[in-house]
Amino acid sequence: xxxxxxxxxxxxxxxxxxxxxxxxxxxxxxxxxxxxxxxxxxxxxxxxxxxxxxxxxxxxxxxxxxxxxxxxxxxxxxxxxxxxxxxxxxxxxxxxxxxxxxxxxxxxxxxxxxxxxxxxxxxxxxxxxxxxxxxxxxxxxxxxxxxxxxxxxxxxxxxxxxxxxxxxxxxxxxxxxxxxxxxxxxxxxxxxxxxxxxxxxxxxxxxxxxxxxxxxxxxxxxxxxxxxxxxxxxxxxxxxxxxxxxxxxxxxxxxxxxxxxxxxxxxxxxxxxxxxxxxxxxxxxxxxxxxxxxxxxxxxxxxxxxxxxxxxxxxxxxxxxxxxxxxxxxxxxxxxxxxxxxxxxxxxxxxxx
Numbered sequence: 001x002x003x004x005x006x007x008x009x010x011x012x013x014x015x016x017x018x019x020x021x022x023x024x025x026x027x028x029x030x031x032x033x034x035x036x037x038x039x040x041x042x043x044x045x046x047x048x049x050x051x052x053x054x055x056x057x058x059x060x061x062x063x064x065x066x067x068x069x070x071x072x073x074x075x076x077x078x079x080x081x082x083x084x085x086x087x088x089x090x091x092x093x094x095x096x097x098x099x100x101x102x103x104x105x106x107x108x109x110x111x112x113x114x115x116x117x118x119x120x121x122x123x124x125x126x127x128x129x130x131x132x133x134x135x136x137x138x139x140x141x142x143x144x145x146x147x148x149x150x151x152x153x154x155x156x157x158x159x160x161x162x163x164x165x166x167x168x169x170x171x172x173x174x175x176x177x178x179x180x181x182x183x184x185x186x187x188x189x190x191x192x193x194x195x196x197x198x199x200x201x202x203x204x205x206x207x208x209x210x211x212x213x214x215x216x217x218x219x220x221x222x223x224x225x226x227x228x229x230x231x232x233x234x235x236x237x238x239x240x241x242x243x244x245x246x247x248x249x250x251x252x253x254x255x256x257x258x259x260x261x262x263x264x265x266x267x268x269x270x271x272x273x274x275x276x277x278x279x280x281x282x283x284x285x286x287x288x289x290x291x292x293x294x295x296x297x298x299x300x301x302x303x304x305x306x307x308x309x310x311x312x313x314x315x316x317x318x319x320x321x322x323x324x325x326x327x328x329x330x331x332x333x334x335x336x337x338x339x340x341x342x343x344x345x346x347x348x349x350x351x352x353x
Contacts, residue, residue, distance in 0.1 A: 047074055085107045117233070118336050132221070134203050154184065162181070262295065
């Protein structure tokens with residue numbers, strides 16, 4: 001999808017709630033202690049055009065960011081999670097969503113200007129798999145255990161895709177060391193499966209549903225092997241967080257409001273479906289039929305799962321350091337707690353001056 005930039009224009013609304021003052025004061029920066037959300041510079045947020053980012057689409061199009069006094073621009077990315085880490089750490093982009101992976105762990109250890117704020121999405125505990133391992137109908141693979149020595153497509157060696165494939169293989173007594181890995185971008189998955197250049201591939205919705213419906217591939221395993229796995233995090237440029245904690249708190253509160261709305265049945269609302277369909281370039285009928293990731297209304301992160309992912313990349317020598325990355329040290333739990341309180345108080349839409 002062509003990169004699309006949208007800015008929320010118009011007069012911003014001042015947030016003067018005690019919660020925001022508390023959030024500012026806790027940052028320890030002098031001038032920020034009296035700053036409101038509308039005083040902060042524009043927040044540019046880098047996203048992928050997938051349903052995982054639906055809460056951000058809603059927060060913008062339904063005016064939740066505007067209600068919070070924020071000037072927000074959603075920027076569609078065409079690259080990998082590594083692009084997000086680089087753009088955010090350099091300050092070219094204020095914030096973004098990206099999968100956990102070697103790039104984030106390496107950037108954290110290197111002292112990059114990145115702060116983790118909240119979880120963005122995770123694999124559901126049960127039901128349909130939004131990121132399944134699928135086998136080509138052109139191959140002779142009918143069971144995941146048949147994949148030993150076979151070619152499997154992955155979207156690079158440092159992100160969620162390879163971790164997901166390893167979890168799938170581990171469930172049948174194999175590992176990624178037992179197969180031939182082939183770098184395959186998501187857009188190249190259908191052709192590679194159709195012509196048999198790979199025997200199987202990691203996949204993601206809506207690609208997985210499309211190739212299965214066309215008889216090109218079939219799903220190999222139920223969701224169990226990766227149920228509940230953390231997919232990604234919301235990250236902010238650390239300097240921005242330190243200078244403008246009120247804005248980051250308000251942004252996170254607006255995001256959580258949209259997450260809760262979706263959890264409370266928002267996915268069935270035609271107006272909401274139209275918004276998400278526009279940002280993902282999917283017909284509504286496709287959007288409502290695919291498997292979806294889940295978002296936690298509390299923004300909570302399963303740190304034990306994150307630690308397992310870091311260990312996986314350590315075992316593969318994909319990390320450029322010894323010891324722990326210190327990823328939890330860049331987690332701004334104080335911002336998330338203030339955002340939860342702000343969202344639950346109703347001040348997001350009612351604190352106007």
